[in-house]
Amino acid sequence: MAGFTLAPTAAAEGFRLEAHEVVGSTNALALDHARAGDPGRLWIVSKRQESGRGRRGRVWATPQGNLAATLLVVIDGDLKSAATLGFVAGLALADALDAVVPGGRIAVGLDGAGSGRNRFELKWPNDVLASGAKLAGILLESALLGEGRFAVAVGIGVNVVAHPDDLPYPATSLAALGSSCDAETLFLALSDAWSVNARLWDSGHGLSAIRRRWLERAAGLGGEVAVRIDGNVVRGTFETIDEDCRFVIRDESGARRTIAAGDVHFGAVASAGAI
Structure with a gap:
């Protein structure tokens, strides 16, 4: 078994841990456990994942040494x-990164998303950035269990030792x-x-x-932001997220638009029309 351990606070709250040297998909395994009757509060972790997924069916590679973690809720x-x-x-991931990565300046990256306020920033809806570049991705998947109950696999993938180029x-x-x-330290x-x-x-x-x-x-x-929605691109200014955590922009006509799903690009990438 890999050398992962739960924080004492998590163990005291009844969370459990299942660690693997290699796994197909931590999310898929978590949902399989839920269908088999697992009550949840189960972390499934590995340093190598061979069939990981990102949003919209994209591949999420987890080579040896990176972190693949899923919490079953x-x-x-x-x-x-x-x-x-x-x-x-x-x-949670941004807080964890602040705790375990030594302090120091992280520069604004090519996407222009860095603001200088935080070393690790959150990109709507589900990325964690450092130096304006993607460091981690989050994917939620769900399954209906019956009797009004749902299983949610909260998948978190972090580029610890390697990233795609x-x-x-x-x-x-x-x-x-x-x-x-x-x-292990990050988890x-x-x-x-x-x-x-x-x-x-x-x-x-x-x-x-x-x-x-x-x-x-x-x-x-x-x-400045550009959002790709079903093949169309909407440009404007990122104003906020609303009470349901939907993305809110002021578009080029001055209208306020609320977006439930889409791919977001900032700064130079948004203005260049390269999406």
């Missing part, structure tokens, strides 16, 4: 509220940023930070507090 009722767990995950957007890793932090901090932010979220009752915290770390807030 089993809930009753409101799946709409559960969809905001991605924002909890982003905050053939992407249409900038990417980075902790190693490329000069950090020697390993996957220990993540399991602790998740507990803190999940308590704040409070089954969706604390979403307004999560939204405020998320906006404090938001990449590109107040700047």
Whole structure:
């Protein structure tokens, strides 16, 4: 078994850990466990994932030494509220990174998303950036269990030792940023930070507090943005996220637009029309 451990706070709250040397997909495994009756609060982690997925069916590579972590959450009722767990995950990961990566300046990256306020920023809806480049991605997948119960797999993939260099957007890793932090250390901090932010979220009752915290770390807030929606591109200024955590921009005509799903690009990439 890999050398992963839960933070004492997480263990005390009843979270459990299943660690693998290699796994196909931590999300798929978590949902399989849920269908077999697992009650949730189960972290599944690995330093190598061979069939990882990103948003919209994209491949998410997890070579040896990177972190693939999924938390299985089993809930009753409101799946709409559960969809905001991605924002909890982003905050938890950013808090964990702040805790384990030594301080120091991280420059604004090519995408122009860095603001200088935070070393690690959150890009709507589900990325964590450093140096304006993608360091981590978050993917939520769900399954209906019956009797009004749902399983939600909160998948978190972090480029710890390596990052892809053939992407249409900038990417980075902790190693490329000069950090020697390993996957085990990062997960220990993540399991602790998740507990803190999940308590704040409070089954969706604390979403307004999560939204405020998320906006404090938001990449590109107040700047030029382009959003690809079903093949069309909308350009404008990133104003906020609303009470349901949807993306809100002021478009080029001055109209306020609320976006539930789309691919977001900032700064030079947005203005260049290269999307």
